[in-house]
C-alpha cells in the first residue's frame with residue numbers, strides 16, 4: 338500500500354471561500370494535485386471503508402474500517418497507519434453496510450485516569466443470524482493496541498442496509514447509539530416491515546429481545562445497562578432515547594449539551610434533527626416536515642402477498658397501502674431543524690438531465706445522503722455527503738434550536754463518510770468510501786472516485 342503524503346501550502350483563498358456561501362472548488366486534477374492552491378490534500382490512503390474518524394488525545398486520527406474490520410491509528414503528519422485492533426469475529430457483507438462501524442473514545446483515554454477505554458460497534462455472527470454489538474476495549478499505549486474486550490450491549494439487529502451505527506460518549510457519561518431501520522420496506526428487503534415506530538414490551542426488555550430498537554437512538558450506561566432516567570414509552574423503560582428514524586448516520590453533542598443528528602431521507606428530505614428524550618421523529622409516516630410534499634409511505638411489507646409484487650421506486654401496486662403524511666396522528670412528533678431537500682408535492686423524481694440511466698437515477702434525487710454530523714470547535718455543525726462528496730457547514734442559530742444556511746466546502750469527486758478535527762479546528766479531516774456512486778463536477782453520476790479509502794484534509798479558518 339502506498340501512502341501519499343503531500344504537504345501543501347493552503348492558500349488564503351480557502352479561508353475566503355469558506356466565509357462566503359460559495360462552494361470551495363476542487364482544483365483540476367482533484368485533491369492530491371500539485372497545485373499550491375489545492376484546498377484539499379491527501380493525508381493517507383489504503384484504508385478499507387473508514388467509517389468513523391476521531392481525533393485522539395495522542396494526536397493521531399483513530400478510524401474504524403468497516404470492510405477492513407479494523408481500528409487503525411493514522412499519524413496526520415506522515416500518513417503512517419498503525420493497526421490498533423483487528424476484529425477477527427467481525428462480519429462484513431460485500432458492498433454492504435455491516436462491519437466495524439461506531440467508535441467513541443472515553444474522555445479519560447490516555448489521561449492517567451485508569452479509563453483507557455475505547456468503545457466500538459460491529460457486526461458479528463450468532464446462531465440466529467448476524468447481530469450488532471457494542472464492546473469496550475482497553476488501550477495499551479506501550480503496545481499501541483486495543484485489548485481486553487468486554488461486551489457492553491449485544492444482540493442488536495444487523496442488516497446489509499441502514500445500520501446507522503454512530504456511537505457517542507455523552508457529556509452525561511452515557512453512551513448514545515444510532516440504529517437504523519435496517520433497510521426495511523425497500524429494494525431487496527421490501528418485504529421486511531419498518532419497525533421505527535415499534536416500541537418494546539416489558540417482556541421483551543426482560544428477555545433482552547432488542548428487535549424493537551430498529552430505527553431508534555439508544556442511550557445506555559457504560560456497562561450496557563438501562564439508565565434509570567431514560568424516557569418511558571407505553572410505560573416501559575428501555576435503552577430507547579428517541580424513535581422514528583430511518584438511517585441516522587450522524588450524531589453529535591454541542592458544547593451547549595444539545596444533541597443533534599442527521600439522517601438519510603427516502604427520495605427527498607434528508608433531515609437535521611435536534612434529538613430530545615422521548616420524541617418521535619416520524620419515520621416512516623413522515624419524511625422531513627409533515628407537509629405531504631414529495632413523500633407518501635407505501636407499505637410494501639404489509640401487502641397480502643408481498644413477494645408477488647415487484648419493488649418499484651416510484652409506483653405502488655394496488656395492494657400496497659399508501660399513507661399520506663397528514664393522515665398520521667402520532668404523538669410527540671419532532672419536526673426537523675432543516676431538510677436536504679424538500680420538494681413540491683408534484684415533483685417528478687424521474688426527471689433529471691444528469692441521470693438518464695435509471696440505475697443511477699437515485700443520484701439525482703433531492704437528497705444528499707448525509708453520512709455524518711459533528712460539531713466543529715467553532716460551534717458550527719459539519720455534515721458529510723456521500724452523493725455530493727462535500728462537507729456542509731451548518732451554523733446553529735436561535736440558541737441552537739434553529740439552523741442557518743449551509744455552506745458547501747471541499748467539494749471533490751468522492752463519497753465523504755465522516756469528519757474529524759484537530760483541537761484548533763483549523764484542519765478538517767475527511768474519510769472517504771472505497772467504492773460506490775457519487776457525482777462528478779458536472780453533476781453526472783460516476784463510480785470513478787478520486788480518492789477511495791482515504792483521509793483527506795482541508796483548512797477551515799473560522
Ligand SMILES: [Ca+2]
Nearest residue numbers: 390391755756
Ligand atoms: Ca468523526
Ligand SMILES: [Ca+2]
Nearest residue numbers: 624625626628
Ligand atoms: Ca414531508
